[in-house]
Amino acid sequence: xxxxxxxxxxxxxxxxxxxxxxxxxxxxxxxxxxxxxxxxxxxxxxxxxxxxxxxxxxxxxxxxxxxxxxxxxxxxxxxxxxxxxxxxxxxxxxxxxxxxxxxxxxxxxxxxxxxxxxxxxxxxxxxxxxxxxxxxxxxxxxxxxxxxxxxxxxxxxxxxxxxxxxxxxxxxxxxxxxxxxxxxxxxxxxxxxxxxxxxxxxxxxxxxxxxxxxxxxxxxxxxxxxxxxxxxxxxxxxxxxxxxxxxxxxxxxxxxxxxxxxxxxxxxxxxxxxxxxxxxxxxxxxxxxxxxxxxxxxxxxxxxxxxxxxxxxxxxxxxxxxxxxxxxxxxxxxxxxxxxxxxxxxxxxxxxxxxxxxxxxxxxxxx
Amino acid sequence: xxxxxxxxxxxxxxxxxxxxxxxxxxxxxxxxxxxxxxxxxxxxxxxxxxxxxxxxxxxxxxxxxxxxxxxxxxxxxxxxxxxxxxxxxxxxxxxxxxxxxxxxxxxxxxxxxxxxxxxxxxxxxxxxxxxxxxxxxxxxxxxxxxxxxxxxxxxxxxxxxxxxxxxxxxxxxxxxxxxxxxxxxxxxxxxxxxxxxxxxxxxxxxxxxxxxxxxxxxxxxxxxxxxxxxxxxxxxxxxxxxxxxxxxxxxxxxxxxxxxxxxxxxxxxxxxxxxxxxxxxxxxxxxxxxxxxxxxxxxxxxxxxxxxxxxxxxxxxxxxxxxxxxxx
Numbered sequence: 001x002x003x004x005x006x007x008x009x010x011x012x013x014x015x016x017x018x019x020x021x022x023x024x025x026x027x028x029x030x031x032x033x034x035x036x037x038x039x040x041x042x043x044x045x046x047x048x049x050x051x052x053x054x055x056x057x058x059x060x061x062x063x064x065x066x067x068x069x070x071x072x073x074x075x076x077x078x079x080x081x082x083x084x085x086x087x088x089x090x091x092x093x094x095x096x097x098x099x100x101x102x103x104x105x106x107x108x109x110x111x112x113x114x115x116x117x118x119x120x121x122x123x124x125x126x127x128x129x130x131x132x133x134x135x136x137x138x139x140x141x142x143x144x145x146x147x148x149x150x151x152x153x154x155x156x157x158x159x160x161x162x163x164x165x166x167x168x169x170x171x172x173x174x175x176x177x178x179x180x181x182x183x184x185x186x187x188x189x190x191x192x193x194x195x196x197x198x199x200x201x202x203x204x205x206x207x208x209x210x211x212x213x214x215x216x217x218x219x220x221x222x223x224x225x226x227x228x229x230x231x232x233x234x235x236x237x238x239x240x241x242x243x244x245x246x247x248x249x250x251x252x253x254x255x256x257x258x259x260x261x262x263x264x265x266x267x268x269x270x271x272x273x274x275x276x277x278x279x280x281x282x283x284x285x286x287x288x289x290x291x292x293x294x295x296x297x298x299x300x301x302x303x304x305x306x307x308x309x310x311x312x313x314x315x316x317x318x319x320x321x322x323x324x325x326x327x328x329x330x331x332x333x334x335x336x337x338x339x340x341x342x343x344x345x346x347x348x349x350x351x352x353x354x355x356x357x358x359x360x361x362x363x364x365x366x367x
Numbered sequence: 368x369x370x371x372x373x374x375x376x377x378x379x380x381x382x383x384x385x386x387x388x389x390x391x392x393x394x395x396x397x398x399x400x401x402x403x404x405x406x407x408x409x410x411x412x413x414x415x416x417x418x419x420x421x422x423x424x425x426x427x428x429x430x431x432x433x434x435x436x437x438x439x440x441x442x443x444x445x446x447x448x449x450x451x452x453x454x455x456x457x458x459x460x461x462x463x464x465x466x467x468x469x470x471x472x473x474x475x476x477x478x479x480x481x482x483x484x485x486x487x488x489x490x491x492x493x494x495x496x497x498x499x500x501x502x503x504x505x506x507x508x509x510x511x512x513x514x515x516x517x518x519x520x521x522x523x524x525x526x527x528x529x530x531x532x533x534x535x536x537x538x539x540x541x542x543x544x545x546x547x548x549x550x551x552x553x554x555x556x557x558x559x560x561x562x563x564x565x566x567x568x569x570x571x572x573x574x575x576x577x578x579x580x581x582x583x584x585x586x587x588x589x590x591x592x593x594x595x596x597x598x599x600x601x602x603x604x605x606x607x608x609x610x611x612x613x614x615x616x617x618x619x620x621x622x623x624x625x626x627x628x629x630x631x632x633x634x635x636x637x638x639x640x641x642x643x644x645x646x647x648x649x650x651x652x653x654x655x656x657x658x659x660x661x662x663x664x665x666x667x668x669x670x671x672x673x674x675x676x677x678x679x680x681x682x683x684x685x686x687x688x689x690x691x692x693x694x695x
């Protein structure tokens with residue numbers, strides 16, 4: 001009887017969790033997924049627009065690499081995206097779904113802009129920068145602290161809480177922009193004449209400071225998560241809160257502390273965007289990067305160096321799509337489609353990294 | 368009084384958009400899937416409905432408006448379900464992370480709708496489909512019966528369909544075996560599985576049908592609320608997130624979505640009507656802060672439900688987690 005049941009119930013394929021996977025195999029699966037995604041996108045391009053996908057991809061390449069200036073612009077945008085990704089890494093490693101980066105960045109940017117508006121020209125430059133920095137860190141940290149505190153004390157769902165905080169931040173920014181612009185139709189650059197609070201140019205670019213900060217933080221965050229006691233605590237809380245409690249870790253404290261760090265770094269991003277890139281603020285200052293960075297942080301499994309790679313891929317696509325748009329009279333939204341398809345494929349490929357598929361066979365498990 | 372009537376006439380159609388979005392998401396979340404792709408799905412649905420109606424109108428020699436409405440509804444439902452299917456395949460079969468997949472779907476749906484939208488716009492900033500007149504047809508005699516007739520019967524058919532759907536979903540979730548099974552999966556898929564319920568099939572169906580319902584919100588927005596005008600704006604995205612907020616606000620109950628969505632509609636239009644109603648003038652920047660109210664209210668509800676820990680108001684216990692049978 002038992003044999004009978006076995007014959008009936010052995011499925012055609014079985015899925016088994018992998019114990020581990022070699023780096024080579026992992027890289028191969030990832031590469032295959034991107035190639036497949038590009039093929040899928042190529043089919044899409046061909047059937048919708050009738051263009052030769054290969055030449056479209058070639059034009060895409062120009063978006064980032066045709067001139068030095070373009071490359072620097074790509075780096076500038078990459079800096080913002082990557083910084084938010086780095087900021088999110090500790091929260092996600094703790095399995096705290098901080099989808100509120102957009103709002104945290106905006107609050108940081110708002111604090112920076114407020115200091116520029118009210119203290120620009122009244123403080124010596126070095127002090128102005130310092131106040132801008134501190135204000136932005138504080139504002140971002142506050143936006144991270146609020147949902148974290150409720151999560152720690154009442155286990156309030158953080159995904160939904162942080163999502164709502166984005167819109168609260170957007171409305172506050174809209175309100176302040178409305179006040180500051182007065183009768184003008186737009187806000188324009190802040191402190192246009194005095195340039196107070198604008199980052200100094202290094203190598204001809206104001207955003208050079210952003211790039212330097214990103215590189216430093218990339219190493220710092222890697223080390224923080226990997227080698228510090230805090231990083232260890234974050235990892236344990238992320239794996240299992242009960243284990244963490246048993247090990248004597250104060251889970252609530254770790255959650256609040258980590259989210260203050262995550263929020264503060266998002267606030268810092270806002271500071272860098274306003275000071276080094278835009279010199280102004282709008283509800284579009286974060287421009288959706290707060291959401292895109294979630295994908296960056298998750299796909300790279302919290303490794304800041306992979307984050308740099310994935311951010312680069314996404315920025316490359318964004319720039320490339322803009323280039324295609326102008327070259328072939330298409331529109332920018334192509335980049336959302338192409339990026340979406342690539343993300344779907346990469347997300348799907350995770351399955352083949354984490355699991356093995358076994359086909360039904362007479363013999364026992366084949367390795 | 369006139370202001371109040373005008374306010375209600377604004378609030379109920381607005382509420383209907385997010386009511387569809389929220390009802391779809393309630394069904395999806397009851398199966399344990401937290402689909403953050405609602406804005407993308409509403410984009411897909413809204414665009415598919417608009418495009419099918421627009422193309423039919425402009426190619427058919429003698430367009431039949433009733434047929435056009437049916438065509439738009441069907442296309443919306445199918446396109447939204449396709450979005451839901453992508454999400455389901457990735458999160459259920461391939462066990463990808465739900466939050467990330469949902470966000471990618473939002474990017475994708477917005478991209479698809481706006482990319483093809485540009486072809487239809489053909490250089491102009493907005494195009495109109497005339498089928499909106501059929502969508503907006505009010506109930507004949509009743510809607511002309513004074514203030515009550517205006518505020519109760521003065522909307523297109525989708526407003527009433529939404530209410531009927533909410534009641535149907537309520538009965539489905541609470542009074543049928545299938546609904547009970549679905550809720551069981553959202554609470555604890557392993558137990559449901561042990562009970563012989565096909566977790567995968569339920570999750571797929573709930574997520575895809577939920578996406579279809581959410582997409583109707585996009586259709587209602589374009590072809591009724593926005594008078595059949597398609598334009599490349601980010602408006603649907605904001606509405607989609609508001610629908611996700613509404614799901615929390617209703618504590619995952621379809622009946623709550625009826626009054627919750629109208630309340631959100633009132634709150635959303637608060638900035639335009641409240642000052643007139645109170646006879647005060649409010650500076651422009653204050654309206655931005657008043658628009659924040661729906662989100663703040665949602666946060667308060669979220670906090671209060673987590674404080675009170677009432678069983679029936681909690682999110683489905685397995686919300687956001689992939690189910691892997693072999694991992695039990």
